[in-house]
Amino acid sequence: MDGSQPYNPRTVEEVFRDFKGRRAAIIKALTTDVEEFYQQCDPEKENLCLYGFPSEQWEVNLPAEEVPPELPEPALGINFARDGMQEKDWLSLVAVHSDAWLLAVAFYFGARFGFDKADRKRLFNMINDLPTIFEVVTGISQKQAKVKSSVSNNSNNKSKSNSKPRGSESQEKLPKVSQLKDEDEEGLEEEDDDEHGETLCGACGDNYASDEFWICCDICEKWFHGKCVKITPAKAEHIKHYKCPSCSNKRARAS
Numbered sequence: 001m002d003g004s005q006p007y008n009p010r011t012v013e014e015v016f017r018d019f020k021g022r023r024a025a026i027i028k029a030l031t032t033d034v035e036e037f038y039q040q041c042d043p044e045k046e047n048l049c050l051y052g053f054p055s056e057q058w059e060v061n062l063p064a065e066e067v068p069p070e071l072p073e074p075a076l077g078i079n080f081a082r083d084g085m086q087e088k089d090w091l092s093l094v095a096v097h098s099d100a101w102l103l104a105v106a107f108y109f110g111a112r113f114g115f116d117k118a119d120r121k122r123l124f125n126m127i128n129d130l131p132t133i134f135e136v137v138t139g140i141s142q143k144q145a146k147v148k149s150s151v152s153n154n155s156n157n158k159s160k161s162n163s164k165p166r167g168s169e170s171q172e173k174l175p176k177v178s179q180l181k182d183e184d185e186e187g188l189e190e191e192d193d194d195e196h197g198e199t200l201c202g203a204c205g206d207n208y209a210s211d212e213f214w215i216c217c218d219i220c221e222k223w224f225h226g227k228c229v230k231i232t233p234a235k236a237e238h239i240k241h242y243k244c245p246s247c248s249n250k251r252a253r254a255s
Contacts, residue, residue, distance in 0.1 A: 009109055015110060016106075023205070024052075025053055026098045029052070030133065031246055032246070033058070042082075043079050047062065047077040048060050050094060052102070095138070107120070136202070142200060201224055217244035
């Protein structure tokens with residue numbers, strides 16, 4: 001299969017790195033590349049599976065022919081349900097099965113290479129610190145982040161007399177060009193990190209970092225790394241109303 005390489009992670013860190021690569025690939029398929037993924041899942045074709053690779057590439061393909069397969073296989077026949085339910089429900093279903101598949105692959109490696117109880121626990125905790133694919137695709141991780149951020153802000157406002165004034169809802173979120181820095185504003189940046197530390201990218205699911213460029217979709221209000229949606233700070237300066245790939249594809253199909 002394209003993107004797959006013979007690779008056998010043997011330590012907890014290597015298995016977790018493998019997990020993160022496969023997870024990022026599937027999130028990309030279900031968010032930024034959703035239009036292409038949707039088209040490839042033709043119900044007229046045979047049983048299809050969604051594969052994510054450690055290289056962060058994804059692929060829709062037939063299941064492995066060998067029995068038993070080298071690795072646990074993802075859910076079979078995801079294309080058959082595509083036209084029988086609403087798109088968001090279908091994507092959520094694929095996301096849930098993908099979460100289960102990623103755990104199966106990770107703990108397959110753990111069993112194969114003799115992870116003990118402590119190693120398995122450490123691997124699970126590392127995985128559990130990341131939002132699930134389902135949480136990213138459905139936006140649950142974003143809602144949880146907003147709740148945590150709100151609680152944190154309320155606590156900070158009570159303990160700090162010099163906290164930043166809060167403006168409109170759009171001003172409370174991340175700055176459009178969050179990578180531009182000024183030494184005179186270091187104090188404000190520290191507060192910004194506290195405020196948005198729980199914000200997650202709608203494409204890859206990773207946390208906010210003040211040294212990276214982010215952009216917010218004006219339709220779904222999710223935040224994205226510029227690199228994940230191929231938007232640079234220069235491009236952002238000329239965008240009045242930004243629509244993420246998922247929202248753009250939904251409107252295109254509706255019309």
